[in-house]
Amino acid sequence: MINYVAYIDEAGDEGFGKLATTNSGGQSRWLIIGACVVTREDDLRLPSLRDSISARLARRQREIHFRDLKHAQKVVACQEIAKFPLKICVTLSHKITLPGSSYEATFKKRGYLYNYLVRWLLERVTTSCANDAGFESCSLRLVFSRRANTDYQTMKDYLILMRDGRELMRPVRSINWKVLDVDNISVENHSKWAGLQIADCITSAFFQAVEPNAYGNYEPAYANLLRGCVMRPPQGGSALNVGVVPVPSFVKCQADDAQLAFFKSFTQ
Structure with missing residues (x-):
């Protein structure tokens, strides 16, 4: 039996009533759910990975929040993560596609968009774990960062x-x-789990690759390192x-040329 652990975090928010523009603040244009997936053996080494990042950043506290790091520090964090035997999966919802769509009323309900993206994420992650395990049986434990x-x-x-099998429409x-064992799901605080801090770095790195900043620009450098x-x-x-x-x-996600180029780069 091969045991996997997926640490799951998000970047952005669910709302889409007033999406941010370059001229005004507002809700994020993207909501991203990301997973850091490791074997149980490598899970035990994640605190060492977190500590190695903190050491390189010369931080007094071991806890890492990607948003609090400067550009050069974000690069270092992603460089260290890229050396570790983990797998990444991210689902990225472009929320500009929701207003006026047939899904608008559904995804205005609290938690619906988040849960929908978690579903897309787990479809891919469980498939990947099964493929990696080959002929061996495997299990996946989920650890969510508390929101x-x-x-x-x-x-x-x-x-x-x-x-x-109680859905009204069968999914693709x-x-x-x-x-996946639905009973083996936990929700933990970011500060206490190295795996959640690594998941935060991963998810935030991809968020900055597609979410425009105040000047309308993107920063794909961090995601590219991963x-x-x-x-x-x-x-x-x-x-x-x-x-x-x-x-x-x-x-159909209505990405602009820069965002499309970023996505296309993962087909190579």
Whole structure:
């Protein structure tokens, strides 16, 4: 039996009533859910990875928040993460596609967009774990970073509904329920778990690659350093829609030229 652990964090927010522009503040234009996936053996080494990052940054505190780091420090953090045997999966919702769509009313409900992206994430992560395990059986434990406005019991109920086949519409993909144990989910504080701090760095790195800053620019350098860790099919090939998953699809997500170029770079 191979045991995997996925540390899951988010960047951005769920709201889309007033999306940010270069001229005014507002809600993020993207919501990203990201996972750092490791084997149980490598999970025990994540505190050492976190400590090695902190040592290189000469920080007095071991806790890492990507948003608090300067550019050069973010580069160092991603360089260290890229050396570690972990896998990355991120789902990226471009929220400008929601107003006026048939999904608007649904995703205005609290937690619905977050849970929907978690579903897309777990479909890919459980498939990747099963593929990596080969003929061996495997299990996946989920550790979520605690969010003040998230109802994790509702999320668990949603997963159970899918597991039990009680959805009104059958999905195109499915979570591998032989891998994921819905009862083995925990919600923890970022400050106490090295894996959640690494997941924060990963998710924030991809967020800054697609979310425009106050000047309308992007910073893909951090995510580019991590591309070697991004999930791909067993035989290699494109990571798009495997480890890097735009929602809606790459074709429909209304990305601009720079964002499209970033996504296309994962097909190589």
